[in-house]
Amino acid sequence: MKRFENKVCLVTGASSGIGRATAISFAKEGANVVVSDVNEAAGELVVNEIKALGKEAFFVKCDISQRAEVENMIQKTVKTFGRLDCAVNSAGIAGTLSLPTHEYPEDAWLQQININLTGTWYCVKYQLIEMLKQGGGNIVCVSSAAGLVGQPDNVPYCASKHGVIGIVKSAAIENATKNIRINAICPTAIETPMIMEGRRKLAHNPEALEAAINLQRMKRMGQPLEVADVALWMCSDQSTFITGHAMAVDGGAFA
Numbered sequence: 409m410k411r412f413e414n415k416v417c418l419v420t421g422a423s424s425g426i427g428r429a430t431a432i433s434f435a436k437e438g439a440n441v442v443v444s445d446v447n448e449a450a451g452e453l454v455v456n457e458i459k460a461l462g463k464e465a466f467f468v469k470c471d472i473s474q475r476a477e478v479e480n481m482i483q484k485t486v487k488t489f490g491r492l493d494c495a496v497n498s499a500g501i502a503g504t505l506s507l508p509t510h511e512y513p514e515d516a517w518l519q520q521i522n523i524n525l526t527g528t529w530y531c532v533k534y535q536l537i538e539m540l541k542q543g544g545g546n547i548v549c550v551s552s553a554a555g556l557v558g559q560p561d562n563v564p565y566c567a568s569k570h571g572v573i574g575i576v577k578s579a580a581i582e583n584a585t586k587n588i589r590i591n592a593i594c595p596t597a598i599e600t601p602m603i604m605e606g607r608r609k610l611a612h613n614p615e616a617l618e619a620a621i622n623l624q625r626m627k628r629m630g631q632p633l634e635v636a637d638v639a640l641w642m643c644s645d646q647s648t649f650i651t652g653h654a655m656a657v658d659g660g661a662f663a
């Protein structure tokens with residue numbers, strides 16, 4: 409029997425990178441999957457990949473910074489599949505600016521806080537409402553190594569990812585006796601479009617690429633699947649005594 413046979417698993421940010429790998433891994437392990445993102449075209453491709461594996465999936469467009477869209481995402485999940493067993497909240501942005509804290513513009517601060525922090529809280533809030541009704545569930549939020557330590561020149565990202573761990577720990581304590589576990593993953597450099605094409609454009613910047621690789625003691629970046637594997641383990645019955653944990657997935661960077 410597969411670990412997630414006929415479970416209902418929701419992934420935000422599922423059109424790309426870590427979220428995409430997580431959605432497909434859930435399906436490979438037997439789950440029916442809700443693929444959610446703002447990028448509909450890429451999300452539909454993920455849905456097709458999951459259907460080709462013989463599992464059910466549908467795409468729901470949701471900007472996690474919009475409360476009503478998050479509520480709708482959870483309603484659609486329950487209306488279609490009847491319940492919500494596991495949720496992995498991977499949607500997030502890294503911003504486009506590299507500026508010190510005292511120069512950071514307010515609009516760019518708010519954009520990251522609204523998506524990475526408030527958006528993740530909306531997701532956790534509505535996921536918990538459903539899981540409390542059902543009497544159980546598992547939630548994983550993708551924070552970052554920047555949720556554990558400071559990161560220069562990107563204060564809203566760092567603050568938002570620290571905040572995600574605060575959400576996870578608070579909700580974990582509240583629900584520890586309610587058969588609901590909630591944990592965070594804190595990756596260092598993972599080879600996804602966010603890091604290759606995003607703020608530091610590693611794909612076009614050999615020096616920054618080398619620095620990103622050298623951050624890990626393994627002298628390589630992580631792969632999306634290596635984060636997805638941890639997310640699935642945190643959602644599975646192999647980690648039943650783990651809640652409120654923020655786990656570095658870092659190729660030894662924090663060793």
Ligand SMILES: NC(=O)c1ccc[n+]([C@@H]2O[C@H](COP(=O)([O-])OP(=O)(O)OC[C@H]3O[C@@H](n4cnc5c(N)ncnc54)[C@H](O)[C@@H]3O)[C@@H](O)[C@H]2O)c1
Nearest residue numbers: 421423424425426446471472498499500552597598600602
């Ligand atoms: N790649 C890394 O090195 C790394 C390291 C640490 C943490 N993370 C975190 O991992 C998560 C996934 O990142 P990734 O590397 O897979 O990036 P990615 O850019 O490949 O994927 C992120 C996905 O989130 C979606 N998204 C963006 N804003 C959204 C919104 N408002 N509502 C819904 N969806 C939205 C994007 O459309 C995209 O499909 C993010 O939260 C990121 O901060 C990534």
